[in-house]
Amino acid sequence: MSNLPNQEASGKATAATAAPDRVTPDRFTPPARLADNPTVRRIYELKRELNAVILAHNYVLPEVQEIGDFLGDSLGLARQAAQTDADVIVFAGVTFMGETAKILSPEKQVLMPTLDARCPMAEMVRAPQVLALKKKYPAAAVVSYVNTLAEVKAISDVCCTSANGIQVVNSVEADEIIFIPDRSLGEYVQRHTRKKLHFAAGYCPTHHRVFADDILRLKREHPHAAVLVHPECTGEVIDVADRVGSTAQIARFVEEMKESFDTFVIGTEVGMLHRLQRDHPELTFILPGPLVVCPAMKRNTLRRVVDCMEKCAPEITIPEDIRQLALGAVERMLAVT
Numbered sequence: 001m002s003n004l005p006n007q008e009a010s011g012k013a014t015a016a017t018a019a020p021d022r023v024t025p026d027r028f029t030p031p032a033r034l035a036d037n038p039t040v041r042r043i044y045e046l047k048r049e050l051n052a053v054i055l056a057h058n059y060v061l062p063e064v065q066e067i068g069d070f071l072g073d074s075l076g077l078a079r080q081a082a083q084t085d086a087d088v089i090v091f092a093g094v095t096f097m098g099e100t101a102k103i104l105s106p107e108k109q110v111l112m113p114t115l116d117a118r119c120p121m122a123e124m125v126r127a128p129q130v131l132a133l134k135k136k137y138p139a140a141a142v143v144s145y146v147n148t149l150a151e152v153k154a155i156s157d158v159c160c161t162s163a164n165g166i167q168v169v170n171s172v173e174a175d176e177i178i179f180i181p182d183r184s185l186g187e188y189v190q191r192h193t194r195k196k197l198h199f200a201a202g203y204c205p206t207h208h209r210v211f212a213d214d215i216l217r218l219k220r221e222h223p224h225a226a227v228l229v230h231p232e233c234t235g236e237v238i239d240v241a242d243r244v245g246s247t248a249q250i251a252r253f254v255e256e257m258k259e260s261f262d263t264f265v266i267g268t269e270v271g272m273l274h275r276l277q278r279d280h281p282e283l284t285f286i287l288p289g290p291l292v293v294c295p296a297m298k299r300n301t302l303r304r305v306v307d308c309m310e311k312c313a314p315e316i317t318i319p320e321d322i323r324q325l326a327l328g329a330v331e332r333m334l335a336v337t
């Protein structure tokens with residue numbers, strides 16, 4: 001019991017959640033600007049035939065973002081997966097996101113454009129390492145970032161995302177937390193909680209290609225720019241940022257700050273710039289270097305989207321005992337935020 005979320009504490013927390021964008025007003029009609037593309041037209045035919053919804057993460061290719069019914073961060077898309085009345089979920093993201101959708105909606109078919117879209121961070125900390133940490137810190141609760149495999153969620157007390165990590169950690173009754181897998185996110189959360197966090201060695205190779213030196217150079221070149229970064233970046237990058245948040249929170253920061261700034265340095269994956277530029281064509285967005293690209297996310301192509309819908313494969317499956325256990329951790333997170 002001591003490891004379950006403390007609802008009173010969670011009520012005082014301030015981390016924001018953000019609903020994913022609804023991209024297409026009508027799920028079965030392609031956006032006018034894409035209506036001439038035969039692949040897109042076929043995707044929309046298949047959506048109707050399958051009663052499918054397409055969930056797209058902010059980091060996928062621009063053309064795939066455009067055909068998403070919902071575009072957002074992992075928390076917003078997890079909520080959408082739980083709420084949709086579609087029979088089929090097509091998840092354009094990485095496999096742990098498809099797994100989370102399946103955990104929440106076992107009666108739905110969850111398709112992914114490719115099962116090769118695997119987040120390297122999620123593979124860095126597997127169940128045996130978590131069990132070893134639990135043995136080392138028996139009084140600690142396990143808070144796992146959603147960037148984990150279902151087998152790890154199944155042995156976690158509660159999940160969190162980059163949008164709600166502080167809020168979730170502060171909601172747990174235990175004073176010690178095993179925070180996995182992302183050490184950078186954990187160290188960021190540690191700055192905002194009195195609880196003692198224990199870490200594993202996971203990290204995001206993409207966000208670790210954002211460098212503080214590049215941010216400082218851009219600040220010199222654009223002295224009136226605001227710097228918004230993702231908490232998967234290193235502590236040195238977070239130290240020189242104006243705001244830190246998930247992709248949905250970064251989108252919200254731009255809304256809040258656009259009257260005061262016309263240029264934003266965006267310390268997260270390049271896919272985020274497409275959405276920001278689309279929503280704010282009058283503003284300038286700068287990526288701190290050409291390397292902030294997630295290869296796994298870019299494996300979701302339009303051709304693979306249509307292929308998976310034609311074949312109804314590949315499909316996400318999870319053993320029911322693992323799914324049930326993982327569901328508890330995901331639901332406890334959703335109850336907090």
Ligand code: SF4
Pocket residue numbers: 059094119120121122147204205206207232269294295296297
């Ligand atoms: S950006 Fe990083 S954490 Fe996100 S899916 Fe890619 S490798 Fe994983």
